[in-house]
Amino acid sequence: MGYLKATKEHDVPRTTLFCLASSTEAEDAAGATTLSCKTMFASAVGDLVDHCLLMVCELYGLTRRDVRLMAYQLDIKNNISKSFGASRIAGKDWLKIFLRRHEN
Numbered sequence: 001m002g003y004l005k006a007t008k009e010h011d012v013p014r015t016t017l018f019c020l021a022s023s024t025e026a027e028d029a030a031g032a033t034t035l036s037c038k039t040m041f042a043s044a045v046g047d048l049v050d051h052c053l054l055m056v057c058e059l060y061g062l063t064r065r066d067v068r069l070m071a072y073q074l075d076i077k078n079n080i081s082k083s084f085g086a087s088r089i090a091g092k093d094w095l096k097i098f099l100r101r102h103e104n
Contacts, residue, residue, distance in 0.1 A: 044078050049102050068095050 003021075007014045048070060055062050071090035074080070084090055090098075 044074055044080065045098075045102075048074055049104070053104060064092075064095055065089070067098070068092075071095075071098070 001009070003014050003017050006012065006017055048067075051070065052062060052067060068090040071094065072084050072088060075084060075090075084094075
């Protein structure tokens with residue numbers, strides 16, 4: 001079975017399947033491994049959501065770019081991951097995932 005079909009059938013990210021398949025561990029050990037991407041903000045993501053909701057309630061018009069900038073600033077302030085690189089803003093893909101997880 002290919003990565004794409006396995007991703008759809010088992011609802012597992014393609015990158016996770018790729019990492020497991022390219023692992024040098026024994027098959028049994030790879031099957032027992034739990035791989036996941038680290039949540040970038042872990043404890044701080046709730047603060048970002050709360051801040052965004054507060055700003056919306058106060059009728060401050062938040063754009064998608066504003067949320068991306070706040071995410072970058074939170075990342076830097078808390079020295080979380082430095083994963084946004086030199087762009088100095090969270091990416092559009094990051095925003096899509098963030099909005100999917102936090103529909104409010």
